[in-house]
Amino acid sequence: MQTTGWEEEFREYVMARGPALLRAARQLTGHPLDAEDLLQSALAKTYLAWGKIEDRGALDGYVRRAMVNINISQWRRRKLEEYPSDELPEVATADTTDTTVCGEVHELLDKALEELPERMRAAIVLRYYEDMTEPEIARTLGISVGTVKSTVSRAMAKLRGALGISS
Structure with missing residues (x-):
């Protein structure tokens, strides 16, 4: 399968910036698997908009903004599924x-x-x-x-x- 120039450019961007973007996603979600899903969703949005993004220096900001927006949308949807309780759950303590x-x-x-x-x-x-x-x-x-x-x-x-x- 032959790739176009912009697809190769996108692939290179993901390879170069992926680890840093994943760290940001991890801090936003607080969970490694959720972070991977969040970054993947944000990169999918970026891929679809790649041809419209003229300032390649703003790519990190575009992806971070997409991650924040997706994360906010997800926790807004989750909020509807959470209900108050009369009892607080036990708090786990870390063995350090x-x-x-x-x-x-x-x-x-x-x-x-x-x-x-x-x-x-x-x-x-x-x-x-x-x-x-x-x-x-x-x-x-x-x-x-x-x-x-x-x-x-x-x-x-x-x-x-x-x-x-x-x-």
């Missing part, structure tokens, strides 16, 4: 006796990130993992800069609390 201090901190941080609401997690990932500015995050999430600031602030407070760090 055999890990190094650095590994322990990363594991605790990953768990704390997973417990954040979706928008807070997305804002933290985009700000501190993707190093985006507040206006870039606002555009990506479709919210105001003020909402980004307050969301990041509240998320950081929750993370500090979960990690036992005083501010």
Whole structure:
């Protein structure tokens, strides 16, 4: 099967940027398998729009935006299936006796990130993992800069609390 020039260009892009995009997807979803599904869906959308994307330097932003949009759509649909309960589930505790201090901190941080609401997690990932500015995050999430600031602030407070760090 012969590929066209743009198909080869797309393949090269995925090979070069796939690992970094998968890390971003992992931080958005909090689960490796969900991250793979999310990235695959975002790359499928990118593939369909490849010919329309003129600025190849903006590809990462396009894929990240697609991942955020898909993830938000998924958790909005899931919200309809969740119902409040009178009893709280038991909270699992991690056994960190055999890990190094650095590994322990990363594991605790990953768990704390997973417990954040979706928008807070997305804002933290985009700000501190993707190093985006507040206006870039606002555009990506479709919210105001003020909402980004307050969301990041509240998320950081929750993370500090979960990690036992005083501010």
